[in-house]
Amino acid sequence: MERPIIGHEWAVDLLLKGLTIGRVSHATLIVGPPNIGKATIARVFAQALNCTGEAPVPCGECVSCRKVISGNHPDVRVLDAPGQSLKIDEVRGLQRELSLSPHESRWRVVVLCEFERATAEAANALLKTLEEPPAQVVLILTATEADVLLPTIVSRCQVLSLRPLPVTLVKEALVSRWGADPVQAELLARLSGGRLGWAVRALEDEELLARRDEHLGDLASLMSKGRVDRLAYAAGLSRDPESAKGALALWLGWWRDVLLLASGSRVPVTNVDQGAMLHQQAEQVTLRQAQRMVAQLQSTIRNLDQNVNLRLALEVLLLSLPSVDGNIGR
Numbered sequence: 001m002e003r004p005i006i007g008h009e010w011a012v013d014l015l016l017k018g019l020t021i022g023r024v025s026h027a028t029l030i031v032g033p034p035n036i037g038k039a040t041i042a043r044v045f046a047q048a049l050n051c052t053g054e055a056p057v058p059c060g061e062c063v064s065c066r067k068v069i070s071g072n073h074p075d076v077r078v079l080d081a082p083g084q085s086l087k088i089d090e091v092r093g094l095q096r097e098l099s100l101s102p103h104e105s106r107w108r109v110v111v112l113c114e115f116e117r118a119t120a121e122a123a124n125a126l127l128k129t130l131e132e133p134p135a136q137v138v139l140i141l142t143a144t145e146a147d148v149l150l151p152t153i154v155s156r157c158q159v160l161s162l163r164p165l166p167v168t169l170v171k172e173a174l175v176s177r178w179g180a181d182p183v184q185a186e187l188l189a190r191l192s193g194g195r196l197g198w199a200v201r202a203l204e205d206e207e208l209l210a211r212r213d214e215h216l217g218d219l220a221s222l223m224s225k226g227r228v229d230r231l232a233y234a235a236g237l238s239r240d241p242e243s244a245k246g247a248l249a250l251w252l253g254w255w256r257d258v259l260l261l262a263s264g265s266r267v268p269v270t271n272v273d274q275g276a277m278l279h280q281q282a283e284q285v286t287l288r289q290a291q292r293m294v295a296q297l298q299s300t301i302r303n304l305d306q307n308v309n310l311r312l313a314l315e316v317l318l319l320s321l322p323s324v325d326g327n328i329g330r
């Protein structure tokens with residue numbers, strides 16, 4: 001059988017080794033950037049814990065594995081509602097379930113995705129379970145960073161910190177497992193920054209790349225526009241926070257590329273399909289301006305995680321975007 005997970009071998013091996021030698025950690029926290037594979041690893045480990053097939057586990061074919069894959073295993077619960085916060089009632093419900101023995105398998109497994117979104121009450125309630133985990137229970141939490149969780153939660157978990165995969169590995173996987181065209185795979189792998197989940201989504205959802213073109217085009221044309229247009233654009237973009245966050249991440253990648261070229265670096269750029277446009281912009285701005293834009297985009301993205309006013313943050317950012325004369329090609 002091919003490995004169920006691409007990359008992150010050390011993390012998967014660590015979890016499976018614990019299982020093989022009979023030392024399963026009752027609580028694991030998997031941290032890493034969005035769409036990097038945290039929930040995938042959690043699901044595969046949930047399969048492995050209850051797999052009844054032949055080694056190496058998970059076999060992916062036994063009744064138990066198939067139930068986990070289809071989301072119908074009575075002893076495996078995955079709470080993965082993107083963007084929604086975990087409430088205390090849900091934690092109490094889980095705790096009632098966890099106090100019972102598993103229905104049909106060895107372990108009761110609960111996967112709580114994006115645990116940073118849990119309310120403070122919910123996190124505190126879960127702490128009780130982490131302090132005195134019932135036998136035969138395994139909890140797996142995922143989060144973008146350990147720093148944003150209660151230290152008391154983190155200290156009771158085995159923490160696995162996932163890093164982005166090498167771009168070449170993402171590219172190969174897109175071609176060999178998802179049948180992507182090599183040129184497109186190269187672009188998506190670079191744009192993904194090593195997050196395979198993102199690259200696969202972009203491959204399957206053409207809108208994602210269309211939105212990228214739109215946001216890059218907007219950025220270029222705003223540079224030749226004045227204050228009024230920039231403020232109007234900030235107001236419009238702020239009405240859709242998810243889209244605004246996507247645009248900011250994209251613009252950061254773009255300005256990093258401009259900075260690389262402006263500084264004469266030979267490190268490959270991310271936006272491989274936009275070489276001409278990148279070179280043009282790198283000539284139109286100073287090194288200092290490129291540095292400032294990268295720094296400002298980074299701090300804007302960080303501030304948004306702290307719930308600052310989105311519209312105001314976008315206004316400040318776009319007003320400091322360097323101005324160029326005339327239309328620059330888009």
Ligand SMILES: [Zn+2]
Nearest residue numbers: 051059062065
């Ligand atoms: Zn199995």
